[in-house]
Amino acid sequence: xxxxxxxxxxxxxxxxxxxxxxxxxxxxxxxxxxxxxxxxxxxxxxxxxxxxxxxxxxxxxxxxxxxxxxxxxxxxxxxxxxxxxxxxxxxxxxxxxxxxxxxxxxxxxxxxxxxxxxxxxxxxxxxxxxxxxxxxxxxxxxxxxxxxxxxxxxxxxxxxxxxxxxxxxxxxxxxxxxxxxxxxxxxxxxxxxxxxxxxxxxxxxxxxxxxxxxxxxxxxx
Amino acid sequence: xxxxxxxxxxxxxxxxxxxxxxxxxxxxxxxxxxxxxxxxxxxxxxxxxxxxxxxxxxxxxxxxxxxxxxxxxxxxxxxxxxxxxxxxxxxxxxxxxxxxxxxxxxxxxxxxxxxxxxxxxxxxxxxxxxxxxxxxxxxxxxxxxxxxxxxxxxxxxxxxxxxxxxxxxxxxxxxxxxxxxxxxxxxxxxxxxxxxxxxxxxxxxxxxxxxxxxxxxxxxxxxxxxxxxxxxxxxxxxxxxxxxxxxxxxxxxxxxxxxxxxxxxxxxxxxxxxxxxxxxxxxxxxxxxxxxxxxxxxxxxxxxxxxxxxxxxxxxxxxxxxxxxxxxxxxxxxxxxxxxxxx
Numbered sequence: 001x002x003x004x005x006x007x008x009x010x011x012x013x014x015x016x017x018x019x020x021x022x023x024x025x026x027x028x029x030x031x032x033x034x035x036x037x038x039x040x041x042x043x044x045x046x047x048x049x050x051x052x053x054x055x056x057x058x059x060x061x062x063x064x065x066x067x068x069x070x071x072x073x074x075x076x077x078x079x080x081x082x083x084x085x086x087x088x089x090x091x092x093x094x095x096x097x098x099x100x101x102x103x104x105x106x107x108x109x110x111x112x113x114x115x116x117x118x119x120x121x122x123x124x125x126x127x128x129x130x131x132x133x134x135x136x137x138x139x140x141x142x143x144x145x146x147x148x149x150x151x152x153x154x155x156x157x158x159x160x161x162x163x164x165x166x167x168x169x170x171x172x173x174x175x176x177x178x179x180x181x182x183x184x185x186x187x188x189x190x191x192x193x194x195x196x197x198x199x200x201x202x203x204x205x206x207x208x209x210x211x212x213x214x215x216x217x218x219x220x221x
Numbered sequence: 222x223x224x225x226x227x228x229x230x231x232x233x234x235x236x237x238x239x240x241x242x243x244x245x246x247x248x249x250x251x252x253x254x255x256x257x258x259x260x261x262x263x264x265x266x267x268x269x270x271x272x273x274x275x276x277x278x279x280x281x282x283x284x285x286x287x288x289x290x291x292x293x294x295x296x297x298x299x300x301x302x303x304x305x306x307x308x309x310x311x312x313x314x315x316x317x318x319x320x321x322x323x324x325x326x327x328x329x330x331x332x333x334x335x336x337x338x339x340x341x342x343x344x345x346x347x348x349x350x351x352x353x354x355x356x357x358x359x360x361x362x363x364x365x366x367x368x369x370x371x372x373x374x375x376x377x378x379x380x381x382x383x384x385x386x387x388x389x390x391x392x393x394x395x396x397x398x399x400x401x402x403x404x405x406x407x408x409x410x411x412x413x414x415x416x417x418x419x420x421x422x423x424x425x426x427x428x429x430x431x432x433x434x435x436x437x438x439x440x441x442x443x444x445x446x447x448x449x450x451x452x453x454x455x456x457x458x459x460x461x462x463x464x465x466x467x468x469x470x471x472x473x474x475x476x477x478x479x480x481x482x483x484x485x486x487x488x489x490x491x492x493x494x495x496x497x498x499x500x501x502x503x504x505x506x507x508x509x510x511x512x513x514x515x516x517x518x519x520x521x522x523x524x525x526x527x528x529x530x531x532x533x534x535x536x537x538x539x540x541x542x543x544x545x546x547x548x549x550x551x552x553x554x555x556x557x558x559x560x561x562x563x564x
Contacts, residue, residue: 122316129276130330130377131305140329144320220319220361 012179013195019093019174020203024161027097031104032154038064038105039112040143046117050134060109067106073167075103080171096173100164104157111153115146148219155211159204176200224287225385225417226252226275231284231294233270233441244270245281246441252419252434254384257411259432259449260421261464267441268421275387275419276308277301289384306334309378309416313390315370317362323349323373324358330380348376352406368399375406379414386410388420392427400424404431425468429453429525437461453523454495454530471521471532478534478560481518487538490548493556494522494531503554504535511547513539534560 038060044050045057067075076099080090087094119142127137166177176196184193233245244267252258260268273279274286277293286294293304317326327348331341349355352372362370371391378386388407392400408431410416422428428435428449436446437460444458453469456462466472472491473481481489492504508515515535522531537544551557 120316120319122312122314123318125278126310126312126316126318126377127329129278129305129308129310131302131333133299133302136333140332141318145318147320218320220322220363 009192009195013176013192013199016174016176016179016196017199017203019178020162020165020176023093023097023100023165023168023173023175024158027100027104028154028158028161030097030101031108031157034101034105035108035157036112036150038109039116040138042109042113043116043142044138050138064106064110067103068110072099072103072164073170075099076167076171083171091172093168093173095171096165096168096175099171100161100168103164104161107157107160108154111157112146112150115150115153116142118149119145148215151211151215151218155208155215158207158211162200162204162207223254224251225254225256225289226250226419227285227287228271228274229285229287231271231274231281231286233267233274233279234282243441245274248284248441248443250436250443250446252417254417255411255415256434257407257418257432258420259428259435260419260438261423261425261428261435262421262438262460263423266438268438269389270441271438272387272389272419272421275385276305276310302333306330306381307383307385309381309383309386311371311374311378311386311388311391313393315362315367315374315394317370317373317377319362322359322361323354323365326362326373327376327380330377334381344380345376348379351379351409352376366399367395368402371395371399371403372406375403375410379410379416382414383416385417385419388418388422390422391420393422393424397426400427401430407431425464428464429468433526437464450525450528450530453525469521469523471523473519473534477519481534481536485516485518485536487516487536488544489518489560490535490537490551491558491560492533492535492551494520494529494533495555496528496530497555501554503551507547507550508537510550511539511543513537513543513547 042057042060045053045060047054070078076096079099079102083095083098084090087098089095123141123145124137127141132140165173165175166181168175169178169181176199180193180196183189184196228248228250231245231248232243235242235244248271260271262268270279274281274294275288277296281294284294285292288304289307291304293301296304318329321329324345327345328341331344336344345358346355349358352375354369354372354376357365357369362373365373374391386407392403395403404427407418407420411418420427420432432449434447435449435452436443437452437458438444439460445452445456445461452461453465456465478489504515515537517533518536519534520532522529537547539547548557548559
């Protein structure tokens with residue numbers, strides 16, 4: 001058994017952790033904004049809602065249904081031309097963030113839409129009965145009331161992003177997952193593998209804890 | 222007395238799975254200012270649909286709904302929004318905003334009306350005091366009991382000092398004790414602020430305890446309407462009679478009559494009892510006059526809006542001719558009806 005060289009290992013793990021955090025947080029923030037906006041568009045263009053529009057809803061809906069089932073490992077490779085166009089290069093952390101953002105945006109769009117649709121129809125009706133315009137009902141009732149479940153959904157996506165970053169190694173994005181793959185899977189270094197897994201577990205636990213906390217704060221349950 | 226709400230030939234047809242369903246058929250009703258008007262009916266009678274045309278949550282297929290002189294059924298956009306602020310509404314499931322505390326729930330309609338921050342604070346305090354929830358201002362709806370939630374609902378509905386309050390089964394999700402408290406509050410809303418109240422319910426106890434006018438609905442139609450006293454004292458339509466007998470047991474059922482007949486072999490009559498001007502003891506006077514004995518075998522008398530009414534089932538004993546004469550004389554005073562010949 002090889003001697004464990006902690007001194008050379010620690011900086012590697014530290015660097016990988018930072019890369020992972022960078023990929024996850026940047027793509028999460030970008031996708032959060034894009035996804036929630038798309039979700040609101042989906043909700044608003046639904047039949048019977050304020051901006052009812054079968055074409056916009058249908059196209060967006062179809063696009064989400066096309067993107068979401070593609071395994072990330074395939075998507076990240078298949079969109080390289082687009083990545084090169086937008087980021088300027090198809091490798092590195094930036095390229096990985098681009099692909100992660102696209103995947104997460106569409107997932108968040110669906111989660112946001114679901115949270116908005118699930119808002120109690122009675123609350124919407126109360127707003128309408130009080131004389132609020134449909135736009136006002138959307139922004140001051142539907143969205144605030146959907147926030148609790150939305151935060152939980154976003155937490156789920158955050159964790160899924162941590163998972164997806166493992167694949168980012170494929171385009172040279174680095175990160176913890178990549179470290180585990182190169183050291184653990186390819187070189188059978190179980191120690192590195194173990195350290196990475198523990199780090200990932202801690203990261204995911206912290207994210208879930210924070211998500212639950214925020215959600216409870218928002219839900220007032 | 223001026224009119225607060227009038228329904229003029231209101232019909233509403235829904236299309237359900239390609240089938241046409243008439244939710245409302247040609248409804249004509251007038252609610253006067255200051256009324257507490259109840260609409261009673263079984264579920265599916267169309268009463269909620271009718272109520273919801275008042276603030277245009279439902280629009281009639283034909284006919285007009287006029288509120289405060291404005292035809293709400295024809296209004297849209299901003300104008301409709303303005304009318305809706307003049308009509309408060311409370312709901313069976315309260316429909317509070319879970320993401321806002323009590324204070325912010327009540328302040329919501331004030332925000333719509335563009336009230337300043339200072340005046341909003343004052344008004345919400347006033348309303349909280351009125352509904353007795355001053356200590357719950359910062360609580361969230363999920364921490365309130367059903368009765369407290371409905372009181373928040375009432376405070377919210379009253380925020381912009383509406384002329385009219387509509388209540389959609391507002392007490393149906395509450396226990397009897399809490400129902401009583403909410404009804405007391407509604408009575409105060411009517412008495413202290415002069416708010417006209419239109420409520421729908423399937424609970425006759427609610428109708429009896431606070432309304433002064435009532436309409437009975439069935440299959441999208443109003444089958445009977447009038448004062449609450451008249452409905453309880455002399456229900457005309459079979460549905461009304463069924464509703465009344467669900468809370469009042471003045472009349473003996475067929476089964477009870479049969480059991481009575483097993484013991485009482487004289488002629489059985491139903492005598493209507495009502496508030497009367499004179500204190501003439503007509504029953505014993507007439508009985509004595511004709512040499513007839515009477516025996517009260519069933520009945521009940523109730524008070525509604527400080528007026529008495531009821532029905533007594535009485536066995537009359539004596540010669541047929543004398544009993545006939547007694548019945549004739551009683552009929553001159555009140556309504557009397559024989560319930561079949563001797564068994």
